[in-house]
Amino acid sequence: MAKEIPYKIYLSENELPNQWMNLRAFMKNKPAPLINPQTLQPMTQDELSQIFCDELARQELDDSTEYIDIPKEVRDFYKMYRPAPLVRAYCLEKTLGTPAHIYYKFEGNNTSGSHKLNSAVAQAYYAKQQGLKGVTTETGAGQWGTALSMASAYFGLDCKVFMVKCSYEQKPFRREVMRTYGASVTPSPSLTTAVGRKILQEFPNTSGSLGCAISEAVETAASLDGYRYALGSVLNQVLLHQSIIGLETKTALDQYGVKVDIVIGCAGGGSNLGGLIAPFMAEKLQGKADYRIIAVEPASCPTLTRGKYAYDYCDTGKVCPLSKMYTLGSGFIPAPTHAGGLRYHGMTSTLSQLYDDKLMEARTVKQTEVFAAAEYFARIEGILPAPESAHAIKAALDEAELCKQTGEKKTIVFGLTGTGYFDMMSYEKFHDNKMTDYEPSEEELSKGFAGLPTL
Amino acid sequence: MAKEIPYKIYLSENELPNQWMNLRAFMKNKPAPLINPQTLQPMTQDELSQIFCDELARQELDDSTEYIDIPKEVRDFYKMYRPAPLVRAYCLEKTLGTPAHIYYKFEGNNTSGSHKLNSAVAQAYYAKQQGLKGVTTETGAGQWGTALSMASAYFGLDCKVFMVKCSYEQKPFRREVMRTYGASVTPSPSLTTAVGRKILQEFPNTSGSLGCAISEAVETAASLDGYRYALGSVLNQVLLHQSIIGLETKTALDQYGVKVDIVIGCAGGGSNLGGLIAPFMAEKLQGKADYRIIAVEPASCPTLTRGKYAYDYCDTGKVCPLSKMYTLGSGFIPAPTHAGGLRYHGMTSTLSQLYDDKLMEARTVKQTEVFAAAEYFARIEGILPAPESAHAIKAALDEAELCKQTGEKKTIVFGLTGTGYFDMMSYEKFHDNKMTDYEPSEEELSKGFAGLPTL
Numbered sequence: 082m083a084k085e086i087p088y089k090i091y092l093s094e095n096e097l098p099n100q101w102m103n104l105r106a107f108m109k110n111k112p113a114p115l116i117n118p119q120t121l122q123p124m125t126q127d128e129l130s131q132i133f134c135d136e137l138a139r140q141e142l143d144d145s146t147e148y149i150d151i152p153k154e155v156r157d158f159y160k161m162y163r164p165a166p167l168v169r170a171y172c173l174e175k176t177l178g179t180p181a182h183i184y185y186k187f188e189g190n191n192t193s194g195s196h197k198l199n200s201a202v203a204q205a206y207y208a209k210q211q212g213l214k215g216v217t218t219e220t221g222a223g224q225w226g227t228a229l230s231m232a233s234a235y236f237g238l239d240c241k242v243f244m245v246k247c248s249y250e251q252k253p254f255r256r257e258v259m260r261t262y263g264a265s266v267t268p269s270p271s272l273t274t275a276v277g278r279k280i281l282q283e284f285p286n287t288s289g290s291l292g293c294a295i296s297e298a299v300e301t302a303a304s305l306d307g308y309r310y311a312l313g314s315v316l317n318q319v320l321l322h323q324s325i326i327g328l329e330t331k332t333a334l335d336q337y338g339v340k341v342d343i344v345i346g347c348a349g350g351g352s353n354l355g356g357l358i359a360p361f362m363a364e365k366l367q368g369k370a371d372y373r374i375i376a377v378e379p380a381s382c383p384t385l386t387r388g389k390y391a392y393d394y395c396d397t398g399k400v401c402p403l404s405k406m407y408t409l410g411s412g413f414i415p416a417p418t419h420a421g422g423l424r425y426h427g428m429t430s431t432l433s434q435l436y437d438d439k440l441m442e443a444r445t446v447k448q449t450e451v452f453a454a455a456e457y458f459a460r461i462e463g464i465l466p467a468p469e470s471a472h473a474i475k476a477a478l479d480e481a482e483l484c485k486q487t488g489e490k491k492t493i494v495f496g497l498t499g500t501g502y503f504d505m506m507s508y509e510k511f512h513d514n515k516m517t518d519y520e521p522s523e524e525e526l527s528k529g530f531a532g533l534p535t536l
Numbered sequence: 537m538a539k540e541i542p543y544k545i546y547l548s549e550n551e552l553p554n555q556w557m558n559l560r561a562f563m564k565n566k567p568a569p570l571i572n573p574q575t576l577q578p579m580t581q582d583e584l585s586q587i588f589c590d591e592l593a594r595q596e597l598d599d600s601t602e603y604i605d606i607p608k609e610v611r612d613f614y615k616m617y618r619p620a621p622l623v624r625a626y627c628l629e630k631t632l633g634t635p636a637h638i639y640y641k642f643e644g645n646n647t648s649g650s651h652k653l654n655s656a657v658a659q660a661y662y663a664k665q666q667g668l669k670g671v672t673t674e675t676g677a678g679q680w681g682t683a684l685s686m687a688s689a690y691f692g693l694d695c696k697v698f699m700v701k702c703s704y705e706q707k708p709f710r711r712e713v714m715r716t717y718g719a720s721v722t723p724s725p726s727l728t729t730a731v732g733r734k735i736l737q738e739f740p741n742t743s744g745s746l747g748c749a750i751s752e753a754v755e756t757a758a759s760l761d762g763y764r765y766a767l768g769s770v771l772n773q774v775l776l777h778q779s780i781i782g783l784e785t786k787t788a789l790d791q792y793g794v795k796v797d798i799v800i801g802c803a804g805g806g807s808n809l810g811g812l813i814a815p816f817m818a819e820k821l822q823g824k825a826d827y828r829i830i831a832v833e834p835a836s837c838p839t840l841t842r843g844k845y846a847y848d849y850c851d852t853g854k855v856c857p858l859s860k861m862y863t864l865g866s867g868f869i870p871a872p873t874h875a876g877g878l879r880y881h882g883m884t885s886t887l888s889q890l891y892d893d894k895l896m897e898a899r900t901v902k903q904t905e906v907f908a909a910a911e912y913f914a915r916i917e918g919i920l921p922a923p924e925s926a927h928a929i930k931a932a933l934d935e936a937e938l939c940k941q942t943g944e945k946k947t948i949v950f951g952l953t954g955t956g957y958f959d960m961m962s963y964e965k966f967h968d969n970k971m972t973d974y975e976p977s978e979e980e981l982s983k984g985f986a987g988l989p990t991l
Contacts, residue, residue, distance in 0.1 A: 087548070087549040087615070088549060088615040088616055089549070089615070089616075091546050093542070094542040094543060094544070158918075160542070160543040160544070161543055161544075161623075161627070161917065161918045162918060168616075172616070172690075190645050191918060191919075192914065192918055192919050192920045192955070194957075231914075231918055234914075234915040235627075235915070235916070235918070253960075254709070254957075254958075254960030254961070255960075257960035257961075257963045257964045257967065258920060258957075258960060258963075260963070260964075260967050261911055261914055261915075261920060261960075261963050261967070262914065262915055263915065456716055459647065459689075459716055459717065460689040460690070460716075460717060460718065461690070462616065463616045463617060463646060463647055463686060463690070464646075464647050465647045465713060465716060500647070502649075502709075502713075502957040502958070503709075503957070505708075505709030505710075505712035505713060505716075506709070506712075508712045508713075508715075508716050509712045509715075512712065512715050512716070
């Protein structure tokens with residue numbers, strides 16, 4: 082007889098994975114390598130080590146090791162907030178009247194408020210182990226900056242955060258959380274870097290972008306002794322660390338004999354989605370099981386759905402390596418949608434390759450329908466979601482509604498990446514009917530594509 | 537051999553208590569009854585039912601039933617966020633270098649951000665069961681208002697919240713959380729009630745108080761058909777519902793054979809402390825075990841430590857029943873300290889009686905040392921605490937430090953009632969060295985005492 086499934090499945094601390102899963106190792110068509118914009122050759126480990134700390138440079142290039150040990154110190158930190166609950170959305174299923182079974186992996190039960198902490202602690206640990214003084218980074222919605230601040234405080238590292246200006250202004254309290262953990266926070270673009278000054282000269286009224294903040298953080302790390310840059314998404318190393326989301330999810334579902342049909346996640350740079358789907362996609366790649374895997378992105382920043390698969394700069398300032406990815410062009414500055422974490426012009430190379438190989442789907446959703454889904458979900462399931470996470474909620478609701486129409490009893494799993502505690506100004510706009518939807522025109526997209534490098 | 541204690545002890549959903557514990561039933565010296573200010577007689581159930589819904593009026597007066605069943609619907613709601621983790625503060629112990637073992641019961645892993653949801657869901661459930669249209673309430677820090685909004689949304693009730701003006705201004709985003717759950721929020725004192733208009737006439741610049749907001753909420757409920765008032769602290773019914781904190785804590789500790797020496801909680805109206813200590817105090821009252829139990833209150837609102845044990849009004853407007861309690865006088869308006877949830881002039885009658893019977897201790901701590909403790913804790917244990925909760929942290933750190941000096945290996949348990957996500961403006965003041973300490977003078981206290989009723 083099947084075990085009764087609780088509202089929340091918590092693995093025990095002993096069941097916390099000992100290893101991360103390196104999804105690339107399971108792929109026949111590997112993601113294309115990072116390219117050095119000067120030499121136009123694949124980035125070497127030595128070159129990457131000037132940007133990232135050594136072990137992370139190694140992880141970035143390793144596309145063959147299937148599993149990589151999680152250091153004990155990182156695992157100990159994980160135990161402060163993991164394993165994260167896998168929630169059976171009983172209340173939601175009942176209210177929807179759907180035959181579908183809905184689960185969500187909730188990553189918001191930590192002070193950073195999101196899954197970002199999973200990679201932040203790994204990156205801070207390796208930086209400390211290498212004897213560095215500190216790390217620099219960018220943050221969009223603020224979750225990654227908070228996560229890296231927390232991890233840096235724990236390991237005794239300095240942390241300098243460049244925060245996308247529109248988020249900095251929309252989320253004044255985020256800054257104070259980071260300060261509580263001892264970090265310094267600068268709105269981006271800023272006058273503290275050459276690239277920031279250049280962008281401000283060209284676009285004095287810009288609300289900033291992740292691509293621009295990345296450039297400033299990289300430049301700052303390079304100019305300081307004993308500092309390296311840390312990135313919260315897009316990179317292979319980040320997807321590796323985030324695989325803990327998917328590994329815990331799969332273990333929990335397997336314990337209850339649950340067979341999944343659809344896996345859904347929001348996609349900005351791809352860190353959450355890449356982590357959530359890792360063990361599912363690995364099975365799919367090995368022909369062991371089939372899953373529908375759906376990336377959900379904002380209509381205002383439709384990287385997979387309307388972007389080009391090409392080599393592009395990861396940052397606006399063009400100081401980073403080139404990555405082959407679905408992209409809207411590094412010059413594309415998305416509308417100031419409230420899901421700051423999804424305002425990135427590109428998509429991690431692993432997901433880009435998987436999407437290009439038709440191993441996963443992608444769809445866009447509009448901002449106002451995302452907030453409507455978020456509020457609906459909050460009232461039923463209790464948790465007030467981050468706008469980013471609510472993109473996945475919207476798609477899950479749509480799939481559950483389809484099941485209701487067809488009578489199919491599918492099992493849907495989605496990633497609830499974080500809480501919306503620091504997004505209440507966006508919710509206020511939604512409540513006051515002051516929120517608008519935005520989709521870039523073909524002309525705007527063409528402008529972005531025109532900036533793609535010719536290699 | 538003793539089982540290894542994990543970082544977080546999670547009970548399974550099956551181990552969620554089926555019954556609340558009614559601490560009063562274990563007390564020889566019962567808390568004094570509520571008094572009707574008109575008749576000067578103990579409040580009857582009929583009289584209380586004009587303020588609260590029927591079942592809650594019954595619970596309010598029941599001081600003999602030791603355990604009361606938790607309705608299935610409430611238990612189902614609890615399963616969305618409970619059992620709450622009992623955390624072993626390994627990192628804190630190590631950093632402090634103390635031989636003490638430190639545990640905290642973390643009640644912040646739900647969107648209301650605090651333990652308040654435990655009683656809110658019970659109160660909303662009984663209101664719905666009685667066929668009411670809605671509830672009114674007050675909120676200080678905003679946690680109770682958020683909790684009641686969430687519970688009301690879940691059960692389909694209207695919810696009207698009067699929010700203490702200084703919190704309303706310090707925490708603009710709290711309002712939006714409540715609105716997300718469909719509640720309406722009014723800053724108190726307001727012009728919408730007679731009592732609010734009277735207070736504003738007398739003190740036009742008042743930053744408000746819980747006592748005043750209570751009066752407004754009670755008046756509003758009485759003036760509307762199908763509405764009752766709901767209160768998040770002070771009442772016996774609230775302590776009853778909050779006993780789930782202590783029951784889960786004790787069950788978890790017993791499973792690992794942990795013997796507790798000291799139990800610590802912050803004390804505003806007493807809801808968290810009364811709930812946390814319930815099973816420990818019950819054993820103490822039965823002579824089965826001994827525990828040191830410590831209430832921690834802000835120096836700016838020293839109800840137990842400097843108050844009088846006397847009958848007093850629960851609210852500034854004197855519309856509520858009289859309660860015998862430690863009080864600073866219902867006219868005492870505490871300085872606008874940032875721990876809004878602890879700005880209450882009185883203390884729940886149960887804790888008042890236990891304190892008067894010397895079954896528990898009380899101490900005050902200053903605001904700046906509370907925030908220093910909060911920041912210290914956040915950097916080590918990850919969780920960014922609410923200022924209210926940080927009062928308990930400060931006392932726990934002090935006790936752990938004492939153990940370090942004496943070499944005693946005591947086991948300390950404290951209540952970490954909530955997160956500080958909505959208190960970042962206070963943290964900002966602390967970071968910018970703009971926070972001051974405040975203790976009422978003897979003269980100010982005398983003024984408050986002069987307003988005590990003579991029965």
